[in-house]
Amino acid sequence: MTLNCAVLDDHQDVALSMADWSSLGGSVEVRSVQEHFGSEEEVAAAVGDCEILVVMRERTPFPASLLDRLPRLRLLITSGMRNASIDLEAAARNGVTVCGTASNSxxxxxxxxxxxxxxxxxxxxxxxxxxxxxxxxxxxxxxxxxxxxxxxxxxxxxxxxxxxxxxxxxxxxxxxxxxxxxxxxxxxxxxxxxxxxxxxxxxxxxxxxxxxxxxxxxxxxxxxxxxxxxxxxxxxxxxxxxxxxxxxxxxxxxxxxxxxxxxxxxxxxxxxxxxxxxxxxxxLPHLGYVTRRNYEGYFGEAVEDIAAYLAGSPVRTLAVPS
Missing domain, CATH: 3.40.50.720 (NAD(P)-binding Rossmann-like Domain)
Structure with missing residues (x-):
């Protein structure tokens, strides 16, 4: 079965060129989304078919109310190893694994x-x-x-x-x-x-x-x-x-x-x-982390996160705060 994956808030339309997504073979179909969604309804309508989502920092929040509207979602990957806009408890309750990537300072x-x-x-x-x-x-x-x-x-x-x-x-x-x-x-x-x-x-x-x-x-x-x-x-x-x-x-x-x-x-x-x-x-339009080296790291490690998850051994997981 082919899984659907969407990269959100890819404003420059560069995510698919910054990593070797083809290494995932035919198991994952990846698409890039350039527009920003202003409501949970818009997010759910646009990516409700996805089992995997890759998000940029805190551009699109994922509170419990949105996670509850995405029953197919199984893997959520954020750039960086912190994302205050993701409700990790709700993700765990919905069976969603949350992973991150490295980020250069x-x-x-x-x-x-x-x-x-x-x-x-x-x-x-x-x-x-x-x-x-x-x-x-x-x-x-x-x-x-x-x-x-x-x-x-x-x-x-x-x-x-x-x-x-x-x-x-x-x-x-x-x-x-x-x-x-x-x-x-x-x-x-x-x-x-x-x-x-x-x-x-x-x-x-x-x-x-x-x-x-x-x-x-x-x-x-x-x-x-x-x-x-x-x-x-x-x-x-x-x-x-x-x-x-x-x-x-x-x-x-x-x-x-x-x-x-x-x-x-x-x-x-x-x-x-x-x-x-x-x-x-x-x-400036939130460009602090937007460099080629960071993007290659983000999306390259996102591909690694997906591969590890599909292999049954997720890496760089974000734990629910104790």
Whole structure:
């Protein structure tokens, strides 16, 4: 019997070219889905015939209500080894095995610097003016050397961002609830005593925390107002860590100099979302992990996950939290 497999949210239509799906032989028929489904009804209608689904991070959530509508589903593969939008208990209850893949931390760290540099040197505005015949040199850039890079989180990605900041000659400091003096010192970083201290000191504040109950809405209006009016905020982690309404207000009212983000609470970002027209905002369509090396790893290991499952020995399974 041939099993049906769909790769969801393959916006660039590259999933089938990034791995050798033919190695699965005739046992699996794979199709790529480029459009994003906005409702559970749309997902169920489009892929209800599938025994296998491959999903990109948290683009399409899989709560219990959706899993209950997919009785044929037996294997759900996510890029990365964490996906907060999959209800693992519901998956287990429905007999669905959930597997993951490796994920490199370098690409999101690199994109963080694309946003920081783009904001600091007004790259988009100056490039647009050059293309459109606008004014020659209309902005004055912000320096990195000698300025303070303030990191919320010093995990795998935050540590890589810190190393680049040090190479630029920046004073790097970090804070998170669990950050120790020893880890900060290990990465040549000063440990801030509190979130407020970090925000008040940072010229560039970059978010690298995991989203959870303690970090959801961590940066609200009060926190944004504690930042310097000349400071920039960058978020390549999870949108919900920063209150989106407060961020729009901060940009429109000049609480901060600008902001960059690669993550949004609703993706794709709706056409009329206020961030699309907010002043001094540099936004990208969640490209942090989108590189050839990452995609070849994701889809290559997805093929391995499928083969292992069909052989009766699933690998890289995501366990139900204890």
């Amino acid at each position: 370098e690409p999101p760290a690199e994109l963080t610097w694309a946003l920081i540099l783009g904001l600091a040197r007004h790259v988009v505005a100056e490039s647009g003016a050059l293309r459109d015949g606008g004014p020659w040199q209309s902005t004055v850039g912000a320096d990195l050397h000698g300025r303070t890079l303030a990191l919320l989180g010093l995990g795998r990605i935050g540590a890589k961002v810190a190393a680049v900041g040090r190479a630029f000659g920046m004073d790097v400091m970090a804070w998170s609830r669990n950050l120790t003096e020893e880890r900060a010192a290990e990465h040549g970083v000063r440990r801030a005593g509190s979130l407020g201290e970090l925000l008040e000191a940072g010229d560039f504040v970059s978010v690298h925390l995991q989203l959870g109950e303690r970090t959801r809405g961590l940066i609200g209006a009060g926190e944004l107002k504690r930042m310097r009016r000349t400071a920039y905020l960058v978020n390549t982690s999870r949108a919900a860590i920063v209150d989106q309404e407060a961020l729009v207000a901060a940009l429109r009212e000049g609480w901060i100099a600008g902001a960059g983000a690669d993550v949004f609470e609703e993706e794709p970002l709706p056409a009329g979302h206020p961030l699309r027209t907010a002043p001094n905002f540099l936004g």
